[in-house]
Amino acid sequence: MTTRDKMLNALLTSTMNRRRLLANAGIAGGSIATMGAFGTAVAQSMDSTPMAMEEVPFASPVDVLNYALTLEHLEAAFYRDGLASIGAAGITGLGFQQSVFDSLSDIGAHEMAHVETLTQVITQLGGEPVAEAMYDFGYTDAAGFLQVAQALEDTGVSAYQGAAQYLIDEDELLTAALTIHGVEARHAAYLGLLNATSPFPEAVNPTLTPAEVLDIATPFIVQ
Amino acid sequence: MTARHQMFLNTVHEINTSGSGVAMTRLTAQMDFADDIDVLNYALTLEHLEAAFYELASSYELGEDPFGNSINDYVAMIGQHETAHVDTLTQVITDLGGEPVARAEYDFGVTDSQSFLMTAATLEGVGVAAYDGAGAAIQNPDLLTAAGSIVAVEARHAAYLNVVIGMSPFPSAVETPMSKTEVLDAAGPFIVSQ
Numbered sequence: 001m002t003t004r005d006k007m008l009n010a011l012l013t014s015t016m017n018r019r020r021l022l023a024n025a026g027i028a029g030g031s032i033a034t035m036g037a038f039g040t041a042v043a044q045s046m047d048s049t050p051m052a053m054e055e056v057p058f059a060s061p062v063d064v065l066n067y068a069l070t071l072e073h074l075e076a077a078f079y080r081d082g083l084a085s086i087g088a089a090g091i092t093g094l095g096f097q098q099s100v101f102d103s104l105s106d107i108g109a110h111e112m113a114h115v116e117t118l119t120q121v122i123t124q125l126g127g128e129p130v131a132e133a134m135y136d137f138g139y140t141d142a143a144g145f146l147q148v149a150q151a152l153e154d155t156g157v158s159a160y161q162g163a164a165q166y167l168i169d170e171d172e173l174l175t176a177a178l179t180i181h182g183v184e185a186r187h188a189a190y191l192g193l194l195n196a197t198s199p200f201p202e203a204v205n206p207t208l209t210p211a212e213v214l215d216i217a218t219p220f221i222v223q
Numbered sequence: 224m225t226a227r228h229q230m231f232l233n234t235v236h237e238i239n240t241s242g243s244g245v246a247m248t249r250l251t252a253q254m255d256f257a258d259d260i261d262v263l264n265y266a267l268t269l270e271h272l273e274a275a276f277y278e279l280a281s282s283y284e285l286g287e288d289p290f291g292n293s294i295n296d297y298v299a300m301i302g303q304h305e306t307a308h309v310d311t312l313t314q315v316i317t318d319l320g321g322e323p324v325a326r327a328e329y330d331f332g333v334t335d336s337q338s339f340l341m342t343a344a345t346l347e348g349v350g351v352a353a354y355d356g357a358g359a360a361i362q363n364p365d366l367l368t369a370a371g372s373i374v375a376v377e378a379r380h381a382a383y384l385n386v387v388i389g390m391s392p393f394p395s396a397v398e399t400p401m402s403k404t405e406v407l408d409a410a411g412p413f414i415v416s417q
Contacts, residue, residue: 097289106393113396161371165364175400178355181371182398185378190392192379193290199383200300203307205375207368 056166057210061173062127064166067210068177069118071159073132074217075152076115079108082137082145090142100194104149107187114180121176134223146194153188155216158208160184255403256360260321265357265403266370267312269350271326272410274309276346277302283336288387298343301380308373315369328416344388347381349401349409350374356400 058064088101119129139145160181167174189199208216256262280302285294309326316323333339354374361367382392401409 103392106391110393110396117397157375161368161375164358164371165367168361168364168367171359175355175359176397178358178371178374179397179400182351182355182374182378183393183396185375186382186393189379189382190386193288193292193383193386196290198300199297200304200376200379203304203376204311204369204372205379207372 058163058166060127061167061170062122062125064163064177065118065122065125065173066127066130067163067213068160068180069115069122069130071156071213071217072111072114072118073130074135074220075156076108076111077132077135078137078149078152079104079111082139082149083108086142086145090145094142094146096194103190107149107153107190110183110187114183117176117180121173133221135220136222137220146191150188150191150195150197151216153184153191155208155213156184157181157188158206159210159213161205161207162209162213256357259361259363259366260316260319262357262360262370263312263316263319263366264321264324265406266354266373267309267316267324269353269406269410270305270308270312271324272329272413273346273350274302274305275326275329276331276343277305279331279333279339283339285336285340285387288383294340294387297383301343301347301383304376304380308376311373315366325417327414329413330415331413340384340388344381344384344390347377347384349406350377351381351398352401353403353406355398356402356406 058067083101083104088098091101091104092098115132122129137145137148139148160177164174164177164181167177185205192199192201256265277298280295280298283295285298288294288297313323331342333342351374354370354377358367358370358374361370378398385392385394
């Protein structure tokens with residue numbers, strides 16, 4: 001089994017297995033992760049040394065935005081191509097109303113809007129926006145599409161959460177990123193419902209570091 | 224629907240359609256809060272409100288959502304999340320040497336299952352907008368990440384409740400942040416005494 005197949009298997013699973021995936025990536029339960037973050041914050045507030053910056057994975061705000069754009073490209077292509085090939089009939093064939101297909105199309109439009117906004121902002125900042133790549137999402141039917149969709153959205157939410165701190169000195173960019181983050185969380189909740197899992201499995205949402213996210217996303221990127 | 228409930232919905236609607244949104248919020252977020260503890264207490268004020276609100280849920284028979292789930296079951300889970308947020312924020316504010324705001328007394332003007340669900344959906348939407356508006360004021364990166372992990376759950380709640388009341392779970396490609404003043408104006412009518 002190739003690495004990519006292993007990743008697909010990991011992603012094409014239930015919430016319980018998805019949690020295991022996150023656990024394998026070094027993420028404990030959401031509550032523990034957040035309490036850990038709070039605990040660290042508390043410890044640092046009592047320490048006079050400045051915030052340690054040795055592990056900053058981004059050289060600039062443009063790098064953070066390109067990281068987000070990489071994920072948005074992936075999502076936008078996923079919905080654009082997937083919904084075109086599955087069609088409304090694929091979704092209603094699972095027993096859903098036509099309105100579910102329409103909502104999935106709305107999600108696709110949001111991802112495309114995020115791509116356009118991030119591309120524009122990166123360009124305005126003098127950066128070079130990353131381009132769309134070629135992807136292989138590995139699903140073979142509409143049910144598989146919905147499971148990959150949920151995994152992508154959950155990863156997206158956790159990715160924005162993990163990256164937000166690197167925009168802490170860029171108030172406008174941070175606020176803009178937060179307003180995208182919330183919408184990704186809404187998408188994730190809806191896909192949870194479609195996959196008959198809880199739309200909000202935990203009191204706090206797990207956070208993923210950029211390295212963890214790239215480990216999850218890279219297998220989808222063919223070129 | 225009571226007058227108080229209507230006033231709340233009207234205020235939120237005005238804010239969400241007035242376009243005061245992102246630019247003003249960005250400019251004022253830093254000025255609205257003295258420090259991180261102040262931001263956390265603002266969040267706690269809203270979490271107290273939400274946690275108290277969901278205590279009303281068991282009084283109503285809320286039926287099934289469009290996917291066949293018990294709304295009461297999911298709303299009970301949302302209530303547990305809000306209580307967990309209250310507990311966590313209270314603990315962190317205390318650990319940071321701050322004084323956590325106490326729970327107030329509220330009157331949500333809920334009269335039936337429909338007004339309960341409408342108010343729930345609106346409260347969650349305001350919660351997301353409030354966290355998004357205040358995020359830029361947070362100075363400590365770890366607190367920012369922690370706040371992010373809470374607001375994502377509020378957004379998940381908001382999406383679900385919109386589904387339940389027959390609205391789009393994600394009405395826009397981006398959230399609309401609200402300033403502290405806008406949020407407190409919206410929430411004020413529910414708070415009958417501090």
